[in-house]
Amino acid sequence: MKQLATPRMDQCIGCHSCSLACARLIHQRLSWETAGIRIHSSGGLSTGFMAIHCLACDPAPCALVCPTGAFSQRAGGGVIVRKKLCIQCGQCVVACPVEAISQNKQGEVFVCIHCGRCVEFCPQSCLEMQETAVTEEVSQ
């Protein structure tokens, strides 16, 4: 099972094309926030960027705490999201150890589903879909 990885974030230029693509294509909106991958500066623009996204835990703590089954374990890591089941309790947001789940002001939660649709929009080749076993940022 493949997952989204960000092996070349050193090359990121901060254009937000990935998160804008996720918000647009997966969540049908325009935003920096309502996306499964979000780009943050780390101490101002001078020190580069980091991508906040699901690192595909297995077992996933967010799925374990979800009281309604809206989040369930995805084979190979990460979660399968059934939005209709979500009661917007926000426990998944708290449970995530890397703050990869965001919640908007209406209570909706957003997490990477490892679909990989953001990858083609990165002009710097920072992102790619990788098999879990070879994903450096997880295996190391």
Place this chain on the structure above:
Amino acid sequence: MIRDQFRILRVDLATGKGRIEHLEGRDEVAGGSGLAALLYSRYGLMDQPWNTEGQPLIFAIGPLTGYFPLMSKTVCSFKSGYHHQYTESHAGGRLALAMRFADLDALVIVGRAGRLSCLSIGTRHLQLKDVEFMRGVDADSAGKLLRRISGEGAGHRSILRIGPAGEIGSPMASINVDSYRHFGRMGGGALMGVKNLKGIVIHGDGECPQPVGSLYPKIFKEIHSQVTSTDMMHKYYNLGTAANLQGLNDISSLPWLNLQKTSDPGISNLTGEAFADATLLRNGACSGCPVGCIHIGYIREKMTGDNRYHYHQVAYDYEPIFATGTMLGVTDPFDVLRILDVMEKVCLDAMSAGVALAWATEASEQGLITEKQTVVRLKFGDAAAYQQAAGFLGRGENDFYRLLGQGTLRAAEVYGGSEFACVLGQEMAGYATGELFFAAQTLGFRHSHLDTGAYSYDQKNAEQDVQKAVNFLMDDEPGRTFLTSMVACLFARSVYTDSRLAECLSAVGYETLAGSIPVVAEHIRRLRWQIRISTGFNPDALTIPKRFYKVKTWKGPINKDYLDALKMEYGKRIMALAGQETLLKREQEVTG
């Protein structure tokens, strides 16, 4: 948010309160430049001085901002302390998308804060914070402090700030946007300074629904692919605008040593390649732009005799390299970055400051000014002296530097040397391409090389046909005005043709606007000029210093008669745009 009305936040710094207003006019003025002009006509004090408390500082985005690639710039408009008339300045960074996601088409700031303050806004907050402790703090440190006091939102907010130059009200003061972009020209920073506004933080913490239908994602993908997979934007992606240095030097159009020359072998150290090979640390992008034309170089400084170093990151582009490199005879790329680093910190417009210091150098050589005025001895090529002088200019060290900060010609009026002041409406842009550019920058709306394609026309046309050349300027301006009303990066003007813009506007739901681009473009152009003229623009009052008549380009020496005829004809055509009513009103104001 796609809506017919504009959603405006008007903040009064005197009270710290804001008000959301909904304004009609989408189909008439579109947004960006057009919206800014509409807002100035509504809130501006046309006949009052630029630093009157009630004068507005306006930031406006366009109907396509955030919806398509490179729709990533913001228009800032205000009455300038440089020429005391209405003007615009444009910047990228994260500001445009932050405003989009804060659900604002425009931010209008009026009034004056009682103490030095920072305005922080988002979808659900508006706060004016006392930052008196930041008085005199440079733009770099101000950015760090503003990040600290702004709490969450790193990467999803835009931070604007001024440095000492803005605080002293220098008309050469810029507004720093997200560290590496600027509202550089015409003194926007001074207006923030007189408003006691050290910084503005805009949190883009909201969201907008995606336009319905299959057309929008299809067009988005086509444009994204055009700008990332074809050669259309390669120049900006590769060497950036610095690539132009070699080319302009080759055709004898690059100003050197206060425009005493237009070409020099010293260019070999200052080409785009030289900067990239020696200094380029990394690249950056405005939010929403996958091209990433921002080129950030580094300077490494030794602290003591021992091996102790620190480094700074300094963004570079064609214009700042011309202004602090070739214009000052500084040919080491690291030295250019060192001068720019000081200008960044005091938050001066690098183009204006570099050109002003070039004049000061020649005035020093001629004995018109002495070290009593300049404090440090200015000599072409002496980068260390220019670093010091940039600091003096930005902080208003003495009467001379404060006067020079008002504009090179103001200083020349007192000390002499106006014939070699390289001023075309404001300190020149780096294009000694010929007669049409000199006339066009002198009279252009922003006195910017991007007002029209005059610099390009000069490079392609050797003939001297006044009507044809001025027709080109008049025909070229509306399209650019419409682009800056969207607000597109002008580097993408070959991508965003009128037909492409119509498709984009249709895809997001602005059908009426999509069907009336030429009419709206002309309307916005006229509206901007009407305001400019109402605030005092007079083409006859703008002169072209003698130095420009002595320039030699690839076409040969400048033809004085041709240049004068171009300026006269262009001025006449601009004034005709304003219409009889505006001209009559202005005449009545002048005659009392």
